[in-house]
Amino acid sequence: MSRALGSNGLMIRKIQSIGRLAPEERRALLDLPVKPRTLARERAIVREGDRPEQCFSVLEGLVGRAKVSGTGKRQLVAINVPGDIPDLEGYTLRIMDHAIIALTPVTLLFFNHSAVDELVRRFPNLGRLLWRETVLDAAITRVWLFNLGRQPAVTHLAHFLCEMATKLAVVGLVDGQSFPFPLTQEQVSDALGLSNVHVNRSLQTLRREGLLEWKAGTITIRDWRGLATLGEFDPAYLHIVGEVDSFPMASEDPP
Amino acid sequence: MSRALGSNGLMIRKIQSIGRLAPEERRALLDLPVKPRTLARERAIVREGDRPEQCFSVLEGLVGRAKVSGTGKRQLVAINVPGDIPDLEGYTLRIMDHAIIALTPVTLLFFNHSAVDELVRRFPNLGRLLWRETVLDAAITRVWLFNLGRQPAVTHLAHFLCEMATKLAVVGLVDGQSFPFPLTQEQVSDALGLSNVHVNRSLQTLRREGLLEWKAGTITIRDWRGLATLGEFDPAYLHIVGEVDSFPMASEDPP
DNA sequence: CGCCTATTTGATCTGATTCAAACAATGTGG
DNA sequence: CCACATTGTTTGAATCAGATCAAATAGGCG
Secondary structure, eight states: OOOOTTTTHHHHHHHHTTSOOOHHHHHHHHHOOOEEEEEOTTOEEEOTTOOOSEEEEEEESOEEEEEEOTTSOEEEEEEEOTTOOTTHHHHHHSSOSSEEEESSSEEEEEEEHHHHHHHHHHOHHHHHHHHHHHHHHHHHHHHHHHHHHHSOHHHHHHHHHHHHHHHHHHTTOOBTTEEEOOOOHHHHHHHHTSOHHHHHHHHHHHHHTTSEEEETTEEEESOHHHHHHHTTOOGGGGOOOSOOTTOGGGSOOOO | OOOOTTTTHHHHHHHHTTSOOOHHHHHHHHHOOOEEEEEOTTOEEEOTTOOOSEEEEEEESOEEEEEEOTTSOEEEEEEEOTTOOTTHHHHHHSSOSSEEEESSSEEEEEEEHHHHHHHHHHOHHHHHHHHHHHHHHHHHHHHHHHHHHHSOHHHHHHHHHHHHHHHHHHTTOOBTTEEEOOOOHHHHHHHHTSOHHHHHHHHHHHHHTTSEEEETTEEEESOHHHHHHHTTOOGGGGOOOSOOTTOGGGSOOOO
């Protein structure tokens, strides 16, 4: 069990984006012993039916949470970015009802459920924040459900990209109008419940409208206002408190 | 503030279906002062954007949680049955990112957020159970998302009805193979993200296959095994602990 | 009985899927 | 540094699941 200095920084930043942390709570989180692990793209981190005894936070890369149908079709039910703790529900529910997968090469920081138990016992407020974190996660799932059920593909895609941009901005991974987004269109189609071909065509619509560029694993938003309007994106459901630097929606469109 | 004797019984039963309650915790829940309220079909209970200061449990009837698109299309993101506490997230997140609606005439039991604060402080284990409850809710949302994204309409509908039957059975509202289910097909279509016409046609498929009957607001399951197979229904995601009486899947198919 | 609301049926349309092939990018080893 | 393999993106054509529109029945219920 090693502990790289500041490893938990991103996670703390993420938690602070949804609530207040007391200094001693931050201290305790920093002191949490973590074990880093690196995984290749499309490797399973946790499998459906597993009973994990550890949680992890994402340090680098993107992870997806997935369910697979009887005919082998995959649906992502969430995408987690650096700073997130994807399997807090594994902690609460004990048994996984979905798999967790590395969507890109990832570095994860593992820590024991027992350590979380200890933290939550010592700092009830921290427990509240973790609870809040899971509820927020559920709010995102509801929006995905809504978009899948009642929005056309282009709207859904636009909303998805706004959400990703916002989540990444919270942890400082957006630089001006651009951010690295190394997913394949196939993976995006699994998130949106569409076919890869249709994602490709919807994407071309967004490009044609001059809303964004996406090449070499980097997305550049050319018209945030337009993209958010098209996607009917209102970040309220992300329940972000405080300001976020390099927030795409803060910047104006180019002239 | 009145308190009808045993009003919270259903809620307690529901909570006990997902975890253990200590006698003093049960006692505290029973002593929770509640204010009953009755609402007509399709009335809003909580609106998107509200900052509620109360929670409620469902005593009778069905409530839905809904989001509405820019073009006025409605998507239900959850359906809650008696015993459920639909807006625990209003308690945790403070501001509602979706509306809560009476899908049938309902009786609700309201109680203050401050009372929950008090309970959670006095009984950390109860807090854990409520946390667990919200996470479980999220698990159901994920399954809805999966079914909407990757399953055909008939499968989705079959799964939905299995889920409803199971949730109702937990609180003793299933009698043998039958249970009251007073939703319209229109409302079901809002839950499944389909059109009412298509729900009607999918339903006819299920009837034609002899899987169920549905008339006068009552569903009778004729072939649980068949319905569950068609819907790829595995109740594991409901994380029910202990046995449930009048559980539809416990009973055999008729000869 | 008559009104209102829900269910059912029919016909047509369309957004999205599927299948298949071409094209572009990226990486790998010689 | 190039040839080749691999993986991802793009295009085209055919098909289909599910939506939409419209009208006909069937249930409640005052």
